[in-house]
Amino acid sequence: MNKINFYLLEYAYSYIVRHKNKNIFIVTVFTLLVALLSTLFFITSSLQYELKERISNQSDIVIQNYKAGMPAAIDTALLDKLLEIEGITAGKLEVKGKYYFSQKKSTFYLLGVDAFEMQDDPLIVKLLDQYDLSDSEMLVSKNVKDVMNQAYYKEYFNFIKPDGSLQKVTIKAAFDVGNRVELKNLIIMSKDTLRKIFGYSANKGSDIALSVANKNELDFISSKIRLLLPNAKVTSKDDLLLEYDRLFDYDSGVFLSLFVIALFTFFIIIYDKANGLSSEEKREIGILKAIGWCVEDVLHAKFYEASLLSFFAFTLGIAIAFVYVFVFKAPLLGAIFTHENMLDIQNFQLNVHIELSYILLIFLLSVPVYIAATLIPSWRVATLDADEVMR
Amino acid sequence: MIKLENVSKIYGKNIKALQDISLKFAEGELIILKGVSGSGKSTILSLIAGLSKPTFGEVIVDGKKISKLPDHFAASYRRDNIGIVFQKYNLIPELSVQENVLLPLFPLNLPREDMRQKAKKVLEMFSIEHKSSLMVRNLSGGEQQRVAISRANINDPKIILADEPTANLDEKLSREFIEILRELKSKNRTIVVATHDPLFFELDFVDKIVNIEHGKLL
Numbered sequence A: 001m002n003k004i005n006f007y008l009l010e011y012a013y014s015y016i017v018r019h020k021n022k023n024i025f026i027v028t029v030f031t032l033l034v035a036l037l038s039t040l041f042f043i044t045s046s047l048q049y050e051l052k053e054r055i056s057n058q059s060d061i062v063i064q065n066y067k068a069g070m071p072a073a074i075d076t077a078l079l080d081k082l083l084e085i086e087g088i089t090a091g092k093l094e095v096k097g098k099y100y101f102s103q104k105k106s107t108f109y110l111l112g113v114d115a116f117e118m119q120d121d122p123l124i125v126k127l128l129d130q131y132d133l134s135d136s137e138m139l140v141s142k143n144v145k146d147v148m149n150q151a152y153y154k155e156y157f158n159f160i161k162p163d164g165s166l167q168k169v170t171i172k173a174a175f176d177v178g179n180r181v182e183l184k185n186l187i188i189m190s191k192d193t194l195r196k197i198f199g200y201s202a203n204k205g206s207d208i209a210l211s212v213a214n215k216n217e218l219d220f221i222s223s224k225i226r227l228l229l230p231n232a233k234v235t236s237k238d239d240l241l242l243e244y245d246r247l248f249d250y251d252s253g254v255f256l257s258l259f260v261i262a263l264f265t266f267f268i269i270i271y272d273k274a275n276g277l278s279s280e281e282k283r284e285i286g287i288l289k290a291i292g293w294c295v296e297d298v299l300h301a302k303f304y305e306a307s308l309l310s311f312f313a314f315t316l317g318i319a320i321a322f323v324y325v326f327v328f329k330a331p332l333l334g335a336i337f338t339h340e341n342m343l344d345i346q347n348f349q350l351n352v353h354i355e356l357s358y359i360l361l362i363f364l365l366s367v368p369v370y371i372a373a374t375l376i377p378s379w380r381v382a383t384l385d386a387d388e389v390m391r
Numbered sequence B: 001m002i003k004l005e006n007v008s009k010i011y012g013k014n015i016k017a018l019q020d021i022s023l024k025f026a027e028g029e030l031i032i033l034k035g036v037s038g039s040g041k042s043t044i045l046s047l048i049a050g051l052s053k054p055t056f057g058e059v060i061v062d063g064k065k066i067s068k069l070p071d072h073f074a075a076s077y078r079r080d081n082i083g084i085v086f087q088k089y090n091l092i093p094e095l096s097v098q099e100n101v102l103l104p105l106f107p108l109n110l111p112r113e114d115m116r117q118k119a120k121k122v123l124e125m126f127s128i129e130h131k132s133s134l135m136v137r138n139l140s141g142g143e144q145q146r147v148a149i150s151r152a153n154i155n156d157p158k159i160i161l162a163d164e165p166t167a168n169l170d171e172k173l174s175r176e177f178i179e180i181l182r183e184l185k186s187k188n189r190t191i192v193v194a195t196h197d198p199l200f201f202e203l204d205f206v207d208k209i210v211n212i213e214h215g216k217l218l
Helices: A006-018 A020-056 A077-083 A122-130 A142-150 A191-198 A215-228 A237-274 A279-290 A295-327 A333-337 A356-382 A386-390 B041-049 B071-081 B097-108 B112-125 B141-152 B171-186 B198-202
Strands: A061-067 A070-072 A088-094 A096-101 A106-113 A137-141 A156-160 A166-175 A186-190 A207-212 A232-236 B002-011 B015-025 B030-034 B056-061 B082-085 B159-163 B190-195 B208-213
Touching: A006 A020, A006 A295, A006 B097, A020 A237, A020 A295, A020 A356, A061 A215, A077 A088, A077 A207, A077 A215, A096 A191, A106 A122, A106 A142, A106 A191, A122 A186, A137 A142, A142 A166, A166 A191, A186 A191, A207 A215, A215 A232, A215 A237, A232 A237, A237 A356, A279 A295, A279 A356, A279 A386, A295 A356, A295 B071, A295 B097, B002 B041, B015 B041, B015 B056, B015 B208, B030 B041, B030 B198, B041 B056, B041 B082, B041 B159, B041 B190, B071 B082, B071 B097, B082 B141, B097 B112, B097 B141, B112 B141, B141 B171, B159 B171, B171 B190, B171 B198
Parallel strands: A106 A186, A137 A166, B030 B190, B030 B208, B082 B159, B159 B190
Antiparallel strands: A061 A070, A061 A207, A061 A232, A088 A207, A096 A106, A137 A186, A156 A166, B002 B015, B002 B056
């Protein structure tokens, strides 16, 4: 088997074509299986990559105040207390939060900025360099601008404050978020204006963001903060990563139910193949042996046949999944991975990020299994006397 | 030289296809195995071809014990020494004439030009070269017979085995086949034909007629 025998390869190809109805069915199920699995891996690995990128732009630890189990404003005085904890190198009071725009059933993400404050996110840094924001102005993402336009807010928007009065803020500019999934509904304005919208007093904010020198100490410092502030919610980057992982585990479970159906069908084929060949297939092996082929030659041809078919179906499955996920943005199935409060992939191009280990895993789960299922019954028949097989 | 020494063949638990048969055929002979269906003629061909092994006894061809050969050697023995013409031709209908004829040589992976030349030569010999690119299923019975004979001769075998070769042919085509046998015999091939077709029993170039009944020689 050192050298490719093109005659056997051609024979294998002709065998596939001669049994086209059966093989079309096998290729369809095989391709569907590979496409489903690959879709799962493509979507999750792409989104996980995005999320990890997003987390990398966030603060090391975020602290939110809770009262009676509800999020509440946090006082800037706490910041000084927190900065005394060893290992914390910097901190700032943040003003940010969600704002539900009932008219268009959209949730905006409002971020308060201070011209003198360092920003972690490179996009925000770039925008603040580009635009000078006054207290009555805001920057909105293109998506937010579209939503506002649909509600006839072309130049400004009226935010409804907790007391029911309106806070009018002018749209200074709309910015493009590129492939930053999480910033799709972002609005940037001054912290003071945002405090008015959320009804916070001057020394209050939504959370405190902290930077830690040694990232390996995130858990340790988080637990110290929890002891200091038992009512606060302390979230570290590691916690977020764990949360996302759990989330994708759940989503993968939903998706796996679809996969199981395909896998079940695939194994019916494998079972059918492994349980024996049709009388026509047996007779053909008998003829080949009668005219001088040995068992090894028969298996060689069968190996080519199974490889051609399974490689074709595997490649097709991967290609379909790639186009479905990265070109068509995973319609229908993508919704399984959409979370209103975290991600909305509807208007986003999922970025091409493929884990080769996953592709290898799918390959090992399908191609060798199929080749073995083809070779085993052929071997059984080929080792019988040709005379017996042809009778 | 083909020798069967006290050969018995039992299928399953108790179906005695052959019972203690001893035969000897010399090189270049044409032998007719005569008998009704189920008498054991095809089993003798199968044993000589190494397609099955005797339950008892030995099959010896040119001093080699065929019945003892492992699969790999039995296959190369068949490829190098034996050409078989089956009753139902046993061609692959969806392959072309040329592909069917070359099928025994596929595992050898010979250069394409060599393969083409071999196919051309043998197809010309049996007057079927003009149909070489057609699919076998589109050929008549007589043409399929010629393809089967061409395939059996692709590697210049010393021994030709034919199992009821005229069972599916009319008299004219049967006589054409007999002429082909005459030509092969003139090339010193050893030919063993299993048949109950009376046309074979009156031929002037037959060396031996062996009568078989219920797996025994008469």
